[in-house]
Amino acid sequence: MHLHAYQHRTGLNCETTCMRNVLAVYGIEFSEEVLLGLDGGFGFGYFERRDNGPDIVIGRQQIFSGQALRLLGVRARSFQGSGPAILLDQLKLERPVIARVDLSELPYWNSHGGAPFGGYFINLVGHDDGQFTVSDAGFPELQTISEDALNRARSSKRSPPINPERWCHVIESVCGTPDLARVGYFAVDNCVRDVLKPGIGNLGLPGLKQFAAGVRNWSYTKTGTVKMQLWSDGGVHDVAALACQLQSLGRAIEVFGTGGGLFRPMWSRFLHTFGDLVGDERLLDAAQTMTSSAQLWTMLGRNLLEVGPESSQAVLDQQLAALVETIDRIYQLERKAMDGLRSIRPPATRVPPAAAHRNTTSNFA
Template identity: 40%
Template sequence: MNGTGRYRHIRGIHCESACQCAILAAGGYQVAEEVVFGLDGGFGFAFFPATGNAPDIAVGKQAVLPLRAARLMGVDVAAHTPRSGAGLTALLESAPAVLTRVDLGLLPYWGLDGRSSFGGYFVNVVAGAGPETFEVSDPAFDDPVTVRDADLQAARSSRRSPPLNPDWKVYVFGAPRRTPQLPLVGPVAVRTLCREVLKPGSRNLGIPGLKLLAATAPTWPQSKRGEVEDVDLTGRVVRTDALARQLLHLGRQIELFGTGGGLFRPMIGRFLATMADSTGDARYATAAELFRESGTLWSNLGTALLAVATAAARDDLKPLVDAVADTARSAMDIEKRALTALSTV
């Protein structure tokens, strides 16, 4: 039985959690996006230096679609790798939507023209919209969009964003079997989050990743050189300096690419505030306030990068480079305080 009639497009904040919320709602289960985000356990930080003058990648998470929230809700999730539109259509015969990983830069309606890639993005593919087209539910937009099959498959197969390539991955969700008791499962999720961000076992992730960004950013004036093509904030293709592209790309990662602004920090703050309400433990509220403070630092940086990077001359970009390193260090100190306190809750 085709379940597309039960699905309703929902605008959200974070691609993974918003898409999951829309699919869960189609199955009759309503849950706040920040709760799914917090229980999923993907929050943190990841930084991947790129070779040459390509933009380094910074992400406010360190696990891509961990699906822990789904498991806590008793939702069976099946992973597939269909390599064609026909394969996607076959999955939609028995599901209201298919959660689909894509390279955001290759989705035409984003207007990036493939010049800025991010392969850790997710949308819900809802149905075939007509010959060689699909209806895509992207939580960053008010309404569903129609995407040509060829463009969707290009976004699904992109190799432009290592190590965050989509690799054709899609996910089909079953119906929720239980409601998670937040006072019981929430503390476990928070302790896991603290452990994985404070001591992730990789220099690219968590607190070590923030240290790496703070150390790497000052080298950008030397490593990001030459004139390159990019897309400005209006979708216009421009020639720009590689350093300006790096700074603009980071600004997009912080504020525009599905974080809700502030690199997910305000969102995790809201989850922790919900934890404080559900458990009565004021320590969650204290940590929530610290993450709101960190989120303000990140948003201020992201806004400055978006406003100045493409318009400034190269010599005028040095203060922005310094601001990146300073923000990474300041945010790291705040977040370490919050996570260290939460790890004992």
């Protein structure tokens, strides 16, 4: 059984790639940047580990909120449940299944259980002889996974508080045509509000401040050695806890499905695209500020990826000092961007005719 209407395409981010590819089955084409912007999940999250393993840093505040689909007039259904039956029922209805999993439990990633992350998404697009066919944003070809391995990946509890909890999502129907100029403002306003005043202090700008404080303590909290998978040979080795933390942060920023720069380039491109569409200088100004932040995040991530198990203590201390300085600069830029978009609403004047004419799905794709 395979969903022939589904076209596998790689992408920048697992969640937005999954949404983009599933929407295409229903004849709806949007870029990942637009889906990220409409979903309102952009932001920041910081979760300290109680041991000396690497703290978790993410560039989104919500995981599959469903807001983008609702704003696009798409009726979706979310469900939980173990085992293959609940998934097979949806595939029999010709519906691709967006499944949330622990990345480290996907055998074809060959991570050997290292770096657990329960906020990863894959599309299930077929099943045959006890094996599910997987469309994964990180691979140019379709992958396969056994029913048992998939259940382990969906049920993993190895990355609290970001465990997959067996969540899955399907699109049931397309209900209407979106007015992007209107829903875009709603999405930006909702996102900015959540970044400035999140429900918990680990998220948004408060979370970024917590992260800055946590980084300053890593010399004392990240001591001894921890297990880490090295990309040089694929094996799991004992490495200095601080080296593991710094390289893990580099991977979170640049490698693990953020589009590079911890989602900042993607969100700044959304603001540019939307700002051009509606002719709003506030959006364009914020986009430029976020581009500056994105450049710092990218530089930071690439530098941290150079940290290795052989790095001396002097090199680790130097990297840590640069990290502290860069995070402070990033905070100021992102505070400026969010303050500039605070309580943003459509301008009182009408949208210029040229911009109104461009208000089509194809211009956002």
